Amino acid sequence: MERPIGVIDSGVGGLTVVKEMIQHLPNESVLYLGDDERCPYGSRTTEEVHQFTMEMVQKLATMDIKLLVIACNTATAIALESVVAAYNFPVIGVIVPGARASVNSSTSHKIAVLGTTRTIQSEAYTNEIKKVAADALIYPLDCPEFVPLVESGQYQSESVKEIVHERLRHLEHADFDTAILGCTHYPLLEHHIESGLPNHVKIISSAMETVKDVERVLSERRLFAVKEAVAEHIFLTTGNSKTFKTIVEEWLALKNPNVQHIQLP
Ligand code: I24
Ligand code: DGL
Secondary structure, eight states: OOOOEEEEESSSTTHHHHHHHHHHOTTOOEEEEEOGGGOOOTTSOHHHHHHHHHHHHHHHHTTTOSEEEEOOHHHHHHHHHHHHHHOSSOEEESHHHHHHHHHHHOSSOEEEEEEOHHHHHHTHHHHHHHHHOTTOEEEEEEOTTHHHHHHTTOTTSHHHHHHHHHHHGGGTTOOOSEEEEESTTGGGGHHHHHHTSOTTOEEEEHHHHHHHHHHHHHHHTTOOOOTTOOOOOEEEESSOHHHHHHHHHHHHOOSSOEEEEOOOO
């Protein structure tokens, strides 16, 4: 079997990144680890997010991954630098790809960033955007109610749309032409977010941009699986494997996926 691509997330949200990956890189095997037991990370302290993320990476580092994707925006914001410094395999977070794509998309370099409280407070997106466009003007907005809304399963409903629009009203006097979905869960709210922002605003999904980066790094390092490779995905969760499996089945349209419960550290 080919070595898998490791993917870590605070829970199930990183499956939005895996979905893009399976679609664009169908020969690649994914080894996913979600820390469902301790999710959400977005409202935790910097120290907690850092420690939990390092524990997840340590676990996958023992499992012969060829590359690591930190699919969680909060974990990327807090721990990407430490992970890059500590391991030899290539590491890709979701923030640099999203930040870079937003600068390419924005003609005014005025960009809104949506994310969890911890991600927004870290200013990781602001810092990465300013590295590529020093003149950029950033409008950060944390949306603490969005993750529970998605996890309620009712994310397509009218009432959820109202709550999303209400939060986005904080940006009504801001002038920007691009908005970043800086959280794993926000692609599920994309329609509501789009309809709650002015028509000309372009939406960047960090999940989608990250997969383009994965493809580029696999190519540069000659790490692609062979064309004949049949992908075998494994999903590890620190939480309930049955509910996790239901979400994997539904979201990735996989029949009887391999889902296992594990303990960290
Ligand atoms: N969506 C998410 N998390 C959940 C959920 C959901 N429950 C229903 N849906 N629960 O995230 C998180 C809590 N843990 C508890 C232990 O087991 C695992 C879950 C968003 C998922 C993004 C891929 C709604 C739902 C679903 C299937 C697909 C998408 C979705 F059931 F939003
Ligand atoms: N995965 C997290 C993120 O992308 C959202 C869920 C959480 O707060 O743990 O920021």
